[in-house]
Amino acid sequence: MSASWSEGEVSDLGYTARLCHQLSPTHIQFVAALSGITAPVPESPFHYCELGCGNGSILLLMAANFPHGRFVGIEDNPVQVARARELAQRAGLNNVVFLDNALTELDDVAAEPFDFIVLHGLWTRVGEAERAAVIGFLRRALRVGGISFVSYNAYPGKAAMAHAVRVLRELTPTGAQGGQRARIGRMLLQHLQDNPTGPDTAIPGFADAVKSILALNDGRIAHEYINAPWSAVYFTEVAASLNEAKLGFLNTTILPLMFNDSVIPAAYREVFLSLPEPGQRQLLRDLLMNTSHRRDLFIKGATPILPLDMAALRETVYVARAPLVESFAAECVLPIGSVNLPAGAEKLFARVREHTLSLAEILSGTQDEPSTTFAALRWLLLSDQVAPFRSPEASQAAAGITRLNRLALDMAVSIGEGSWLATPATGGGIQLSVLETLLAAGTVATDANGAVGFVTERLGELGRGIQLETGQIIEPNDVPVFLNKELPAFIMIKMPELRRLGALPAGHA
């Protein structure tokens, strides 16, 4: 078992989920389809595993979104496992299980092969023995044709941070508790910040890395950088490890980076194309973009999509306006620089603004040549204005989703945090701010008229005010005044979006 959860003063520090919609089978299949590779179909039964699932939020919302899928979460922190299990049980989700196994204890997990095995924020937070265990598990438990998602701290972009972390890990007393080491490390980093000499001038980005560490409290510094392993790796190292489990690189899941021509400047195209190996090309991309974090898909046995299967696939792959995008932007900034989108992009954006369309519908509903329409779609994806969606039928809030989202809101209100909500329309979820969480909880529990009264009463019961990034609202009389001021914009803009995404039932106040 890793020491990360149990040491000293940070042992009860729950890992705050950063929702990653790219873990959704819908997103994964979409990336594979655009890369010309066959992937497990998210609307048929599938088996999905997350290693290092933290508090389980991603698995919970996916279990609600995909009742026909079966989900397994592996996590060695029993506090996180207990919370995840309780929420699953209270939401009535019986298609997800959470196991309190360490990565080095995976031998007894599921004989049945998985279609997806995902690791988000894990690979560069564990040691060599755990990585070897993950490779063994991928070798044994991912089916042929199955896909693995791996996210990790990457070089060269994390180089300056790696130097700063080394100060924390190697210039503080290794026998001491994490909190004490964080305090000593903070003093050292503070000294380096106040007296900029060697590393600051010699290592680009070092000062920024130090500043970002000093912005955290000691508990957080210990949790992030001292108690558990922290590292950064080159793409080629990850690819070589996964190759031992017979997995090959498929593509990045970050849509704006999916196509090489939006990443490689003209001056580098020739040298880029001269590199024979996909891994070499990814390495050059990372050097050109100074990549600091990657989210990659690897597949066990890539099968190209056959032309005769293409028509059926176009019927089942859907897109719509990306979540939270309100209007069309004609210009987008990509690694190669600022680009003006072609006229067709605005026309296509208008079509998917309020409607989810399959690729087949997109092609058949226009007089334009398919190549023009696909080019427009590509630009909308690259600029994050259009995203993969599920079919309109699959996008409706089912009973399991309504139950889970209510519980998530209630839990977040009780601890004064922002909530996540499952969004069946994308097969993923959405993160709300503290204020949005309060207003959503109030609207769901009553209606738009009763929302402010409900939230005020609930906060009164909890003896709490509203903790915003800009400060606190504590006075009992100030709470309803503030909420009433914010409610109209929430009802006009956010609620319709939450309904479109299926987070709240259609027609809800």
Ligand SMILES: C[S@@+](CC[C@H](N)C(=O)[O-])C[C@H]1O[C@@H](n2cnc3c(N)ncnc32)[C@H](O)[C@@H]1O
């Ligand atoms: C950075 S968090 C990511 C959590 C989750 N994947 C997410 O994105 O919300 C890494 C998680 O891996 C877990 N972990 C670390 N080492 C582990 C090990 N050896 N076995 C099982 N879980 C481990 C940690 O407890 C932590 O919850």
